[in-house]
Amino acid sequence: MSIFNNAALLIAVPLLFAFSIPLFGFVSKQLTKWVALFTIGFNATFSLYILLAHKYPTVVVMGNWVPPFGENLYIGPVAAFLVSVISLIGLLIAIYNLWAIKLGDVTRFSVLFLMFIAGASGMVLTGDIFNLFIFMEITGVSSYALVAYGPRRRALGGAFKFLVVSSIGSTLYLLGVMLIYTQLGTLNIAEIAARINQTTPGLLTFAGILLISGLAVEAELFPFNGWVPDTYTGAVNGISAALSGVGAIAGVYALFRIVMTVLGRDGTYVFTYGKLDLMTVVAILATATVIIGELSALVQKNVKKMLAYSSMAQMGLVAAGFSIGSKLGVYGGIFQLVNHSIAKSMLFLIVGVLVGSGLGERIEDFKGLWRRSPFLSLAFTIGAFSMLGFPLFAGFWSKFAIVGASIQRGGWYDFVIGLILFASVVEAFYYLRIVTYIFSSTSIKEPKIRVNLSPAIPIFILAVVIVAIGIYPNFIGSFSMQSAGEFTHKMTGYVLNVIPTIAAH
Amino acid sequence: MSEWDELVNYFRGRSMWMLHYCTGCGAIELPPTMTSRWDMERFGIIPMATPRQADILLITGYLSIKTLKRVVYTYEQMSAPKWVLGFGSCTINGGIYWDSYGVIQNLDKYIPVDLYIAGCMPRPEAILDAFGKLKKMVQKGEAKGYEKYIKNYDWYKANQDRVFRRTEPVLRKAEEVTKSA
Amino acid sequence: MNTNLIWLVAMPLIGSAVTAVVVRYKFLDRLITFLTFATTLFVLFLAHVGQSYSWTLKFLGTTLNLTLNVSHLSIFMLYISIAFGTVLAFYSLIDNSRMKGFLLLLVLAANNWIFMSNDMIGFFFAWELMGWASVVSVLGGREKEKSRHAALYYAMMSVAGSYSMLFGIFILWRLTGTFSISANIAYLSSIIGGHPWWVLGIVSLFFMTFMIKSGIFPFHTWVPLAYAYSPDAFTPFLSAAMSKYGVYGMLLFLPLGLLEKGFPTAFGVPWTNYIFLWFGVITAVVGTVLSIFQDDVKKLFAYSSLSNLGYVVAAIALFTPVGITAGIYHAFNHLLFEGALFITLLAVISRSGTSKLSEMGGLWKKMPITFFTFFVGIASAAGIPPFNGFGSKWLVYQAMIKQHLIFATILLFLASTGAFMYLFKAFHSIFLGQLSHDYERVKEVPIVGQIVEAFLMIAMIFFGVQPGYILKPIGAIVKSMGLKPLPVMANGYVAGMFSNVYMPLIGWSLVVSFIFGFILFYVSAEHKNVSQTDNYTAGQIPEDWGLTPETYQFSWNFYQPVEKLFVPFFRIKIDGFFRGIGDWTKATGSAIKEIFVGNAQMYAFFAIVGLIIFVIAGWMA
């Protein structure tokens, strides 16, 4: 167990600045956005430093109370990797926000955005299931408010639905945590993970069901994902991008940290303790999510809503990848999670730029976009192709891995992946429909779209990253592979790194 | 006339393909001429479908001015050597239409007729006789109507134009009508 | 380790990246495309059979070997496709359609990779790359809305095919733990005795992909759309080269040794092959029949293209020496004449601005080189000796008859006769007949285009008269598949099962009789040239009649009587079946969408119901 207490800054700094932003707001409202930007920039730099300088695995202990006695943060491969992704995407969205967020209460927006990033980072970093709940609430509350930001009425509706469903989720999760605590008397993930087989199987099953039901809300799994379409559509595009690019990472992470690390049992394929194999439950949920998401997206006329359903479906795909439980499957899942975040947040940002320049969100509005803005068209195409898993783009490798892992496991996973592949054909249809609209020019001569530098930078970077991953997948792939090891081998990958002294059972 | 030409003419006389331009009532005489009673094919004469293929243009009756226009066009589409047979008195002098304003009286003024078959109607024997005559003329190299037409084209053209003008509408333009009114 | 192989893939990719940058400058784009093609062709000269190159990829939890491997089949395919691509790229220097050079180069890279790859990851990667690059290429067609639909349709078929193949790839991987194509095929071949249904299931996953790509019945529906509405400069490659990927894939999977394993046979071929053969035959007939009634010339030749692929598939499905020879030979011939035909169509369409047969006519005087290339092209496509299409068609018949497949042969013969009908229809409607006033100013394509056309024309005649240059490499391919190749005779021979044909003899015979014909023509009485409107019109004078060349051109409803004969068959709508699946999916989507009612209480209710179901499930467990 190596200790690296400075890593707590990853949460502390954003929170600190979040609460001090109103002070900056007295100077200038615009300044607050820059403060948020630099704060997230710090986070990004620091997390990248941890990741690239290979400072992990390490533990942050609070007040020198070593785990399991105190609260701790654990920075393993997963946390280092995902925090980097979260803060980098957050950074790019913050850059975009410089342009996009002008009206209304900019100061509070910046506060909430920073809190959102801090909460998401916290969810990934924390080593304590109750703290996980707290960070989940931070993320959740800030995102309700963020979703409600904006001039449009539908934002409020979206925020409210998110609030209702998410509250139910949090409650269920808290109940689950409570049950675990009554059994084991500890909240530390590592300790629970090590001693999970000492619980009553029936109670454990019930607790597990409560936990995954609660977490499935954030991970956007059916039937806990009712909020998704309305919330994504309602929010301003920067926030939709953040929800799919940042929130979803945290949600999926939390779900599988609980299912695989806390409740799971090591093996070639991870199963969970208890009477019911929760991995199977998640796989069923994931498959249903993919199919429902893709089919619903198919009939949407509104691109943003379509992207929302697509996010849901992609989360299903990610969850399906994780739920295979093999190293390869988890690898595919994480890889797909990251690729999806990159691509989907870029797509939302592009929609944001289009809406900002007076175009609507309907599919018809994309007609002839190639003539009006080659840059946005190409970026959208790259994003769409990555979502579809076309080669030379990032999505290819992760989808390939998930399909491979699924078929490698065989059995009823053949049917799972068969259904998912069918849904992918549907997905290909609705994405390519937009792409074909983009390149089919209208006869009417329309003015060019000017893209400001501030939204152009994140879109450009994300597009380049997609192609870069597509051409050279090993960079992200190696991180994904390390992360997968942490999930599939919970003792060596997680528990023993946090509490080296714990007795293996 | 060289030996080669004589040879060619000999064979031409033995193989005369006919385009029958059937106006008026004369056409009724052709089927018996072609079929088993008289059988003109034994002389190498067969009916053809288009002017491109034919050697003889057989005009079987009166020609209104509008029809004449078509006949002239058809005649000009035929390739040399070509011959015209006028059939029945209508082609000679208008026959019973001698005083009609819309029918030409004298075919020879418009296209060169090599041989006339007189009568109203000439019977198939007369037609076969005419073919025999024409064959002899061709073989002797006497039937040169197509050369005459080229040589005297101006005269033929003038004659044609004179009657064709009558087919043009009297009042050409609507404005002229209103102006006169 | 032969690093030259990697350049075959890398070179087009680099070229593609460069052209993507200069995509706005059309000529530069085309020039670099052409140069890349030429360079790739040059690199190909350095490659020869037996070379291989492999590199590793850390992926899927292991270190995977990606292998490029040059076999007899692959080098043959590489030569013909790259050479044709080079010719096309040269033509495209003067072309105005919206084809993007970088997409063509991406397809080329995928092309080379597909043909060389000996591992299924690379194969799939390249396959998908080719898929999307060609889909995007199709988008640039002349008729925007139609090419949009065509691209979407093509993409759907293509994606469905890819996923089917992906499924197959991983199932094989699960069984063998390797991605190597040759190892997997050897494995399939080894277990086919014990588990025939397993093997057939896996192989049919792959074959579905290949059939989609080659447009084999019942997956032929995308072909006419994608061909007709793709950019005119891209269609030749789509038809000539890209349809061969499916054939190549099939050839990879055919040598399973079904006969040696005592598989039940029908007519001396394994019954699976027998069924597959009928797909080919039906494709040939369906393509021909539908082609006869098309008015869009590119659609017409699209059907023609797939009809010829039906021949190829029918022949290779036999998996006899003569069948494989005939199939590959016909694939080559198809590439040559169909490529040439589509390039001439490109020339014609670029000059006349339309692809409707009923709007063209009489262009031969204006575009003589194009006309003669087209003439040789249709003569080849109709299988007239000594042009290049004959030998392969003839071998196909031989191969079929050898197996006593008399009905299939009769149907193929019908397809061939029908081919003559639609080819002549296109020929007449484009080049012969009356020249419309609109095309009085049409000029021949620029000199570059003429060079390309003349080159293709000469190639078609040359490979027709000297088939040995193609049959020898095909013999090597057949040998490498473990079959006894046909006897290789002198260059001019096509050696069949039942008889031989010495092509140069036919050529000489034609030359002598043409000389004789010309002599007779010129010693006969002279002729004079008359204008096109000086025509037999039953004595009507054209001016009086208001006759224009357009109204005096017969090209609409050309084979109307035949249409009556085929009315019962038009009721079968394969296209409708696929669209039906699409509609059904859409309807299901609309129904499922209703789950998300937009009401917070309902969402909460769903969550609770979900929880309750889980709890009950946990209780029961």
Place this chain on the structure above:
Amino acid sequence: MIVLLKLIQGIGAGALSISIGLLFVGIGRKITARIHRRYGPPFVQNFIDLFKLLSKKSISHGFTFDLGLIAGFSALLAAVVFLPMGQINIFPHNSSLIMILYLMTMAYLGMAMGVSSSGNPNATVGIARALTLTMGYEVPFAAVIFSVYLFAHTGSLTNIVAAQSGGFMNWNLVKLPFGFVAAEIALQGMLGEAPFDMAIAPAEIASGPMVEMGGKYLGFGMLQHSIGLFLETGIMVDLFLGGGSNVWIFVIKQFELYFLALLVNAIFPRFKIEDGVSFMWKVPLLLGIVQALIVVL
């Protein structure tokens, strides 16, 4: 030397086919006339007609018009040299039936190209009808030739003829009677004789393909018809009547077939084009398939 010999033989074969073909048509006209109870033209009438046509002036619609008609004549001439005609068999190792059939296609393509470049819709309608009819008769004919292929285990006409040597009972006519009948009906279509003469219907479409042809062009058309007649009947003789021990017997056998065709031609009216095709796909095709089944099983 051998080349020169073959060249002379080839020219001889061509001349033979032209003269026999013209003679056949001439005799055919006589016979038809007799059936019609006419006297009929002299049997050399066709030579006279040909001479007249070649010496008559004509019009042309351009180079393709010329080239097409020359191709129509020359390609058939090129095909004739591969046909085994009794003891005359110039290229015995190169007489694949399908090759000859496809080479004949070139003549039809040339002809079609020529006449339709005249720009006359009647000509094109005629060609369209001819091609449609081709689709009709080629299918039963294909059934027959593939039956013969299988039966004789060879595709070379030389070998097919050789397989039938040894008297009447060895002829395919006896061995494959259904095939012979089917082929005979197909031959009627190939020759363009009634009831399958819709392509050159003079009263409907002004003699169809020939509408713009005059003078030497019509002469070439006539030559093509003659050689085609010779070739098609020759193929039938080789396929079913055992070829011939010498060329005159071969020609007599050809004439027998042509005579049959003439009898039918003389008394039948004309099919509508689609009825013609569907007839071809019913009766002869059925016969051909029956024959094929007998051979295969």
